[in-house]
Structure formats: C-alpha cells, structure tokens
Amino acid sequence: MKRFSRALASWTVTVAVLVACERTVQAQPAAPPSAGPPNIVFILVDNLGFGELGVYGGGILRGAPTPRIDRLAAEGTRLLNFNVEAQCTPSRSALMTGRFSIRSGTYAVPVGGAADGLTLWEITIAELLSGRGYATGMWGKWHLGSAESRFPTHQGFDEWFGIPRTYDEAFWPSLNQAAGLWPSSGNKQGWSPGIAPPEPLLEARKGEKATQVGVLDLDARRTMEAAITDHAVAFIQRNAAAKKPFFAYVSSSLVHMPTLPNPAFAGKTGNGDWADCLAEMDFRTGQILDAIKQAGIEDNTLVIFASDNGPEATDPWQGDSGPWRGTYFTAMEASLRAPFIIRWPGKVPAGRVSNEIVHVVDMYPTLARAGGAEVPKDRPIDGVDQLAFLLGQQENSNREGFPAYVADRLSAVKWRNWKMHLIWQVNMYDTPQRLPLPKVINLLTDLKEERDAGATSSWVGVPMTKILVDFEQSLKKYPPIKAGTPDPYVPPK
Template sequence: MNSIASIAALTAALLNVPAPAFAQPASPNIVVILMDNLGYGELGAYGGGILRGAPTPRIDELAAEGVRFTNFNVEPQCTPSRSALMTGRFPIRSGTYKVVGGGAPDGLTQWEVTLAELLSDRGYATGIWGKWHLGSNEDRFPTHQGFDEWYGIPRTYDEAMWSAADDTDNEQPAIGRNQGWDESLAPAQYIYEARKGEPARKVARLDLVTRRTLDAQVATRAVDFIQRNAKAGKPFFAYVPFSLVHMPTLPNPEFAGKTGNGSWADALAEMDHRSGQILDAIKAAGIEDNTLVVFASDNGGEATYPWQGANGPWRGSYFTAMEASLRAPFILRWPGKISGGRVTNDVVHIVDLYTTLAHVGGAQVPQDRPIDGVDQLDFFTGKQEKSSREGFPAYVADRLTAVKWRNWKLHFIWQENMYDPPQVLPVAKGINLLTDLREEHDVLAQNTWIVRPMMKIVGDLKASLKQYPPIEAGTPDPYSPPK
C-alpha cells in the first residue's frame, strides 16, 4: 500500500468513515425476499416474535426503517402467488391457479412475460435462489423465463419427505419412513443449479437432510450475486424465495436447539438470520440508498400439524379465501425514497408488485394482454396518500370464492380451513373487516349497498376473461392466445 493510500485508510478509520461504496448504477437495485407460508402473526413487527418462541430483530428493524403493510394480500396457494408476482396477472388467467402434483403438466407458458424478463431487457442482472414452483420441466425453469441464474427446486418442499432420509427430530412425528415409496413409482426430486443458455444440472437430492441446509445455500449464493453485481456497477434484481417456514419446518443444524423453544421457533430464528445476511450484504456493498428491499410472504401460515402457522387476529387457513389465507406480512425499505416507521392498512395485492417493480426498473409492462397489477409506486413512496387499489377478486383454485373491497368482504363460497369442503352459499355473506376480524358475523342485510362496488369488480373481471380467454391449466408450449 502506498503512503497516500495508507494515510487515507488511517484517516477513514479514525473518523469511522465507511469504505468507499462501489459505483452505483443509475437504475435502482431490487431485492425481493419472499418467505414461504409465513403467517401474518409470526414476526415481532406483526405481534409475533417472542410470542412464537423466537424474536425477529432483523426483520423488525427492516419494518422500522421502511413501511409496514397490514392489508397486503396474496393468493391462497404457493403457485398462484408466485405466478401473480412474476406476471402481474391473476393466476386464473395463466392456468396457474393451483398447486399441481408431480407428474401433471404445470407452470407458466413461455408466452407469459415475467418480471425478470422485463428487467433483464432493461440491463438488469437477474437471479433466483429457492423454490420456483412455476414449471417443473427444463423449458419452464427460471433460466428460460428471464433469470440469468438459479439455484433451488422446481416444485415444493413437501417432496423432501418422500424418502424420509432424516427422521431424527424427536419433536416431529414419524415422517414417511419409506412407507411404500420408491423411485420407480415417483422419482426423487432434486435441487438444481442453472445459468441462462445452459442446461440445468442436479446438485443434490431433495430430502430432509438437504432441506435443512437449503436456506444457508440460498443466502450464500444470493449474497455472492449482490456482491458481484455491486462491484461491477450493474443494476440487479435478486429474487430470494427462502424455504422457511414451509413444512416440514426444520431448522438448519446450526440453529437446532438455539431458542430452547422447539424446532419451529428455531426455524423462525434462522429465517430472521438469513434475512439479515441479505440486508448485511446490501449494506456492506454500500448500495443501501439505491436498493429497494421487498419483504413478503407468499401465503398465510401452514395448516398441517405439527407445523401450523400463526395468523394473528385472522381466521382460517391458507387454501381458502379467509383473511388468514389472504393477508400476509409485507415490508418495503428504500432509504431516501420511503420514509421509515410508516404503517398502512390500505389494500395492496401481490399482482401490484409486477407493475410497480417494472416502473422502478424503467420497464414497460406488456400492452397486448390484461395486466391486473396496478402501479403503486407513488403510494409506496408516500407521494400519494391512498393505495391505487380498492379491491380484488379472491379465487381459490378456479373457484371465485370471495371479493374484497376496501374494508369489506363478500363470500360466495364458505371454507374456513384447507381441509374443509367448500360450501356454495345460497346468499353471499357480507363481512365488515374492521369490526369483525374473525369473520363471524354476516352483516350484508344491513349493508346491501356494498354489493354494487363489489360486484363491479367481479363483472369487470368476467368481461375481461370473456374478451381474453384464460389459458387452461396444463397448456403446452408454444402457446398463442386466440385471435
């Protein structure tokens, strides 16, 4: 080190000045941290944390530094929520309205234009680490849908239980233990690594051992991506769909026993730590002010024993149109653009992220198809007081089950738990979500006026589906819409 550099380094150390940041690109970086089945009531910032056995200081700090949403809405299942995020379209349009079991055709057609494709066309580096769940064949993997690199699984973590390679956690009931499963019946699933333009390669078999260590790999690879692109001065879109706290909810061995409150609490502590690793990488690269961080969950909490999630004050479970299914944690941080400490109860839907993040990246959303997401950038940044969305239709699979508008909900089909049979109601139930968080009292008779604005939402969607027929689930590529 020459003398000038030595003096500069010493001066910086004495004044506690941070190391010079990498040259920041004109376009802002976008980091989306998506948790899997993280219920509304799990985080400290949402009334959970220590009540669930583990504080969540890193995510709570993120909420304090940005804006926290109490009426952010998702789709009732994993695949539909991820489809909505990637396309800005209600999944009923894309044939991705439900989770599909192994062996059936699944995923987004290549005709869909993903958020990664939009941002890639604007010069962004794009990466995903974790569950894709939007296509389990090679030609529908993320690296064929706009991502430069991917590490993760095509479908779901349930499949880690097929082989029951690790059943040592005595808190959990026996998981599978090879009760009739072998690879000739249902092939084992794998963790993949892929880069755009190259075939994906299998890295490891997905089982309970690799499931436990997957989020450590996700965090390490996402951090490396952030560092590489920050150093190169290239704008990036980092999509980090962690596996936690999806069932089987198992912590990394490094976290097992850490809280003393069981494996679920240990997994919650790990989830907070992994989020902190991503945030630390952004800070260490000196790009915090030029990076929009999105923290969200794709669904409400788990409904299956012994991994049930906590959904705060809301009733029901995911795979329904109850608030426990639709409302999820959602936090945004963008220093200098978003004021810290703000909380809002205005309606936002996960499809809005597509349109808004495209705007952030300077991209134009497709004009040849209906896009359901609305641009919320002015609302998110505080330039606009109210959300640009008042409501949305709530589908459970291909069933129009309810509609939300402002602080009201109209149920057409009643189903409280994913394991309950859906019941078509002879007369819709009207719920005031401000006075009846548990959705116990039908007040439609006193408030029939709400039917008009709510049915307009339904009518507009039905007219759009007639004009632009939805893609059938399982439609193969190539797909072209009917003229």
Template sequence: MKFRLSCLALCGALLMVPATWAATAPPNIVIMLYDNLGYGELGAYGGGILRGAETPRIDQLAAEGVRLTNFNVEAQCTPSRSALMTGRFSIRSGTYKVSGAGSPEGLTLWEVTLAELLSAKGYATGIWGKWHLGSSETRFPTNQGFDEWYGVPRTYDEAMWSHADESVDGGPTIGSKQGWDEKLMPPQYIYEARKGEAARQVKKLDLASKRNLDAEIAERATAFIKRNAAAGKPFLAYIPFSLVHMPTLPNPEFVGKTGNGSWADALAEVDHRAGQILDALKAAGVEQNTLVILASDNGGEATHPWEGANGPWRGTYFTAMEASLRAPFIMRWPGQVPAGKVSNEIVHIVDLYTTLAQVGGAQVPSDRAVDGVDQLAFLTGKQANSNREGFPAYVADRLSAIKWRNWKLQLIQQDNMYDPAVVLPLPRLYNLLTDLREEHSVTVENTWAVPRMMSIAGQLKASFKKYPPIEAGTPDPYSPPQ
C-alpha cells in the same frame, strides 16, 4: 487566467459526474419471499417472542420502511408466485393451483415475467429457492428471464418422500411397506442453472438438504449481490427462502438455539437469513440505492405439527379467509420510502409487477390483461391511498370471495384447507374492521355494498372475453386466440 479558471471549472464538473450518475443509477431490487410465513409470526406483526424467537433484523427493516397490514396474496404457492412474476391473477395464466409431480404445469413461455422486463433494461437477474412455476426444463426460471438459479422446481413436501417411514420432528409416520419408492415416483432434485445452459441436478431434495437450503440460498444470493455491485450493474435478486414451509426444520446451526422447539428455531433462522442479505447490501456499498421487499407468499401452515400463526385472522391458506389472503409485507428504499410508515390500504401481490417495472424503467406488456396497478406513489408516501380498492379472490378456479375497502364478501365458505368448499345460498358480507374473524355476516343491513363488490368480479369476467384465460396444462408454444 480565464483559461485556468475554465479548466478548474471543467475539472470540477467532471468530478461531479460520478456522483450525479450514482444518484440517477437504476435502483437494485431485492425480493425476499418467505414460504408460508403467517401474518402473526414476525415481531413487527405481533409475533416474535410470542412465537418463541425474536426477529430483530426484520423488525428493524420494518422500522426503516413501510409495513402493510392489508397486503394480499393468492391462496396457494403457485398462484402467488405466478401473480408476482406476471402481474396477472393466476386464473388468467392457468397457474391457479398447485399441481402435483408428474402433472403438466407452470407458466407458458408466452408470459412476460418481471425478470424478463428488467433483464431487457440491463438488470442482472437471479433466483435462489423454489420456482414452482414449471418443473420441465423448458419452463425453468433461466428460460423465463433469470440469468441464474439454484433451487427446486416444485415444492418442499417432497423432501419427506424418502423419510416416509420415519418420524419428522414429531410428524406423521407411514409403515415402510406403504412408503415411497423411487421406482414409482422419482425424487425431486435441487438444481443449478444459468441462462443458455442446461440445468444441472446438484443433489436430491430430502430432509437433510432442505435443512441446509436456506443457508445455501443466502450464500449464493449474497455472492450475486457483491459481484454485480462491484461491476456497477443493477440487479434483481429474487430470494424465495424455503422457511417456514413444511416440514419446518431449522438449519443444524439453529437446532436448540431458542430452547423453544423447532418452530421457534426456524423463526430465528428466518430473521438471521434476512440479516445476511441486508448485511451483504451494506458491505457491497449499495444499501442506499436498493429497494428491499420482504414478504410471504401465503398464510401460515395448516398441517400439524407445523401450524403457523396468522395473528387476528381466522382460517388457513388454500381458502379465501383473511388468514390465507393477508400476509406480511415490508418495503425499504432509503430516501424514497418514508421510514416507520404503517398502512392498512389494500395492496395485492400482482401490484408488485407493475410497481417494480416502473422502478426499473420498464414498460408492462400492452398486448394482454395486466391486473397489477402501479403503487409507487402510494408506497413512497406521495399519496395517502392505495391505487387499489379491491380484488376478486380465487381459490383454484373458484371465485370464492371479493374484497372491497374494509368489506369482504364470501361466496364460498371454506375455513380450513381440509374442509369442503361450500357454495353459499346467500353471500356473507363481513366488516373487516369490526369482525376480524369473519364470524358475523351483515349482508342484510348492507345490501348496498353487494352490487359494488360483485361489479369487481363482473369486470374481471368481462375481460375474459377479450383476453381468454389460459387453461392449466397448456403446452408451449402458446398463442392467444385472435
């Protein structure tokens, strides 16, 4: 009898093992990074129907997780993506500005990406969309920790090259004699690549292929999710969608969907693509053990006729104005992140590297400066405050502003990306709670705050002595100076 009871107890224990393993399995990580999706576009951030299209799937995601109102990025596409992948301010990595076609650019292979960290912990890693961190094949994402990639190395502006003599949904036109010539500048291609294999050019990037790209991104990302979920393998799915980067053109299936023009149709597609990813997680049975982040790499577009909406903030990207630095950020992780939480605490995109490394059980490198701080306790509601109070804001290689708590110190004034950058003779201090549009400097009556803010920049510059920044265009192999 005792033997039978022992066997029953053992069988019961064995039946419990899979459930225990499932509870402690490494969480999957999904990052949906939209391109130049301004602060004021989504319904959860005051946009949605005000921009001509509701965003119900993303708004529901926000209701199920935490939404930040003070999530900060860098001023351009390449710097933000570099900061996400390395946890380092882009001024350190030589990736502080967008480089044009034909220029040496991208991350050196010395950098350790988030994909490399998680891959070493057994994660499957995939990226679909714009990389923008190296357009030579040696610096493609499949040489930087990703198992697979489908997308473009640089940016979407180049989709307009072959249409330079045509109007792009009301956009600018150029006479054909002055237009693009493939002999002068080769077209950009959409690539497909797998780790350890040569990348393959799939098709040219033009207006037609850009319109269809987000549908392809969603299709490939969902297949990756289902494949790895079925195999029981944890995964990092990095999904940098193309929308709403100019030219802001919706998929043909969405043209006319809202009746409010191309921009609203594109916003409707943004919401739909997010829904496709979320549905794939649920269908694959991994929704409960997946951390989902939805964010933007920059503020809204600044070029007519594709201008974005930045909510209450003034300015454009490629500046240090709040419209450039603040971007939407939503994070859902069932059972871990409190639902419906909204916070105005400062978080920077570099923090995602350190935080997600912690989630995946990886250690950040200790042989270099890592600027990201671990925000896991804050985002999961275990503490009320962010572990970050401020940061220096660079525009390209110019220290342009410093944020600290609810204060903003502008050192260089530039409201619009097309305006000249003017070094201010006296820094302008703004209270971002009472002056959202940064119009009334209160430096004189609050000089007490300036030394504290300048110390943030001082600490960063002091660290350059120990860890010298990498110069833009530095070739591989790179080794830091001893």
C-alpha cells in the same frame, strides 16, 4: 360463474344500478427517482402467517424475537393489507406476471404427472428487468414449471439454484430411509424412485441446461436456507462490484413444511423447531441486508420482505394468523393477508404503516416502473402501479378491491374494508360450501369473519359486484390459459 351470477343478482336486486358504482382509483403512475435504476431485492418467505414476526405482533410470542426484520420495518413501510393468492403456485405466478393466476393456468399447486407451470408466452418481471440491463438471479423454490424448458433461466433469470416444485417432497426418500423401506426389500407400500423420482436440487444459468447438484431429502431441507442465502449474497456482492443493477429474487424456504432448522439453529431458542426456524429466518434476512450495506449500495437498493401465503394448516407446523381467522387454501383473511415490508432509504417513508389494499399482482407494474421497464400491452395485466403510494407521494393505494380465487373457484371479493364470501371455507381441510346468498363481512368490526352484515349493509354489493362483473367480462374477452397447456402457446384472436 353462472351460479355466482344468479346468487349475486338475487342478493343485489334492491341495490342501485352498477353504473353508479365507484371505480378503483387509478392515479397517475410515479416516475422512478432520478438516481439511476435501483437494485431490487425481493425476499419472498414461504407460508409465513400474519402473526409471526415481532413487528406484526409475534416474535417472542412465537418463541423467537425477529430483530433484523423488525428493524427493516422501522426503516421502511409496513403494510397491514397486503394480499396474496391462496396457494404457493398462484401467488408466485401473480408476482412474476402481474396477472391473477386464473388467467395463466397456474391457479393451484401442481400434482406430479402432468404438465405444469407458466407457458413461455407469459412475460415475467425478470424478463422485463433483464431487458433494461438488470442482472437477474433467483434461489429457492420456483413452483412455476417442473420441465427444463420452464425453469427460471428460461423465464428471464440469469441464474438459479433451488428446486422446481415444493419442500413436501423431502419426505419421500427420508421416510423410507428411516423405516428401511427400499424397493430392493420387496416393499410395495413405500416410495420408489422408479414411480416418483426424488425432487432434484438444481443449479442453472441462462442458455445452459440445469445441473443436478443434489436430492431434496430431510437433510437437504435443513440446509436449504443457508444455501439460498449464500447464493444470494454472492450475487449481490458480484454485481455491486461490477456496478450493474440487479434483481435478486430470494425465494426463502422458511417456514414451509417440513419446518426444520439448520443444525446451527436447532435448539437455539429452546422453543422447538418452529421457533428455531423463525430465528433462522431473521438471521438469514440479516445476512442479506448486511451484504447490501457492506457493498455500499444500501441507498440505491429497494428491499421487499413479504410472504407468499398465509400460515401452514398441517400439524405440527401450524403457523399463526394474528388477528385474522383461517389458513391458506381459503379466502379467509388469514389466507389473503400476508406480511409486507418495503425499504428504500430516502425514498420510501421510514416508520410508515398502512392498511391500504395492495395485491401481489401490483408488484409487477410497480417494480417495472422502478426499474424503468414498461409492462406488456398485448394482454390484461391485473396489477396496478403502486410506486407513488409506496414512495409516500399519496396516502391512498391505487387499488380498492379484487376478486379472490381459491384454485379455480371464485370464492370471495374484497373492497375497501369489506369482504363478500361466495364460497365458505375456514380451513384448508374443510369442505368448501357454496353459499345460497353471499356473506358480507365488515373487516373493521369483525376481524374473525363471524357475522354476516349483508342485511344492513347490502349497499356494498354495488362496488363488489362491479369488480366481479368486470373481471368476468375480462375473462370472456381474454380466455384464460388452461392448466397443463403446452408450449408454444398462442392466445386466441
């Protein structure tokens, strides 16, 4: 942080004093509409790049139309500047807590063998909504705790089906099976369950120990999305019949590597596995939307479709970043900008498109407000309430910028349509390079982030530096939780 501060100081020496900078707009939060607490369905797809969906310029250009998701966008609001964190675990942590993941010790995808995930001190959006009488369910990848004590059903969810970590681990048993490499054969190079146990498929309910119902291998990977959708649909039907408000967190498995379609979709597009998976994603989304409509709750159900990250970077599953440059695990726009669609009939404007900045941390206070819950007051919450903006009650977002971390490296800062890079990295496999001076990008005139505009636009250092200074001061006042911190965690006084 000190090295960043020195670089910033040298770059902004001719800029006006920080106290003159413009602050992030903080509009008064909107009250939720009076029709009763809405059901909330949050479909978070996995590593879907900006340019994949038809409504974002992909669809048939990527080998498969996406009519159901495109129609969802037409029925609601689509954001062009929805921002996430650079990796799966950080984005999911930010969604659940409303806090940048650097605060929670969840700033990187965990590697096996060490404690990982959210401490139980964190208060998730599921806990907030559960406290307001919501039924809460989650299906798919959790990625915020591999130990039983940190599973979703210990973090506010009534039920869960899925995996604790990531889909990469499907390779472990399956590659050995294909090559005939089993420990009993005397092979010392292949995977051994005695060294790294296979990732379990789990079902769990609040107050009960999770039950293993399978093992993640390539066959299970292919059928994972169907199982996730079936669980979500049953949950929606059950709670709609009981007239109980619910929060359904559908943590989609698509299009995370290995990107493999369900057998029913294999070969359907004629354009390969990736396109088949895009077609399956659209179909599964349609199944959930149909369940909502058939249950007669469409008008009082807030649906969000979003991605946790930018596109995959690994051959042969690379995604498409649309007009942007880069991949996830970086601070490039292709990493930070993700698809986001929200529908709430009669409340969220239909057909609206906005380039206003929204961050995934903003979902926490926004959904809390919609559900009638209050956010915690005993910790810094980085998210800002965007309900009035999303309901069309104001044109501007309540956020103008944010710091962008890649793992624990402060890599960039965004403000309005500008970005300042402190560390340069285009692809996840590139070596991060600390810049001697920050690199300033005008995101309206340079979508590929190729030209440094710092020499002629140094004035943007004022609001950008203010964002960084304020956040640095916040980290000093509220020291971040270290990765691997065990429970119980008690913040320092």
